[in-house]
Amino acid sequence: MVMASGGGGLVQSPPDMLHHHNIMDTSSHVEMMPKKLRLSLCVGCGGQIHDQYILRVAPDLEWHAACLKCQECRQFLDESCTCFVRDGKTYCKRDYTRLFGTKCDKCGASFSKNDFVMRAKTKIYHIDCFRCCACARQLIPGDEFALREGGALYCREDHDVLEKSANTSGSSSGNAESNNNTTLSNNNSHHPPELGSMSDSGSESGSHKSGRARAGAAADGKPTRVRTVLNEKQLHTLRYYKLTLIQQTIKCLK
Structure with a gap:
């Protein structure tokens, strides 16, 4: 006491x-980049990416546009979103905060960045x-x-x-x-x-x-x-x- x-x-x-508990936890804005000549494999499905554009999550994770989505709400995560990666799974900012963000010890709700x-x-x-x-x-x-x-x-x-x-x-x-x-x-x-x-x-x-x-x-x-x-x-x-x-x-x- x-x-x-x-x-x-x-x-x-x-x-x-948004606490990061291990090395694989990352957050980044998704980049849409022109397809290069080298072989690119999708982290999501493991298949080769033949699309004109590939979605890259820093530092070097590449995805099909159809494979990069939030594991919770299934929202597609394109270049306009912030993507969070935890244990190989991708999340939108809202769901990552809800699942892994710091929470109040009384009410259990998450904090916003402007909260005292x-x-x-x-x-x-x-x-x-x-x-x-x-x-x-x-x-x-x-x-x-x-x-x-x-x-x-x-x-x-x-x-x-x-x-x-x-x-x-x-x-x-x-x-x-x-x-x-x-x-x-x-x-x-x-x-x-x-x-x-x-x-x-x-x-x-x-x-x-x-x-x-x-x-x-x-x-x-x-x-x-x-x-x-x-x-x-x-x-x-x-x-x-x-x-x-x-x-x-x-x-x-x-």
Whole structure:
């Protein structure tokens, strides 16, 4: 069970929304090229290509125009489409995103490239899905929250209620962790100069403070509480992102 603050951090949607899990995963615009004199074999059917034009998917996969289609919806993938190849199978962008794209850990829906997301450790959520599972209150940057076993999210207040109930019944709920990460961005904007950036692998660079505390009873019998203290730089960052979020919301309402 993890205890954290900062609402999980409002960060950019993963830079590569369509995860590539092995070397054969590629995506490319299909090229229509004049037929060359050399022998060309279709990747789809294995037959020789005698057509005037061949469809080539980078780096060197060639297809009959009638063979290059999405494995799911059977849409033909010509030079006007983006084709994705996974384990030797071809997909249109819509079906590839649906099947293999990063999905929200709450609702299971995929993210678009313009979505803001909330992160909690290895889990990722839509902004509206990042809510306490007890009171349904939306958690925003700066809020303390608990990520318990099984992936259940709780606001600090409901987490404390559960802890007190567990202590009363003589059970222990484990450890809690505090984290002041409040990073915010989207794919169409840049981080302010003082912030760390998100790399293509999803790892985060930059600095943040974190503290650990043991949930349960302290030496004097009182439950240990985690207190978040923000320095001037973190306060400036928090104000910046709250203002940005308000501006984005106003634009969406217009």
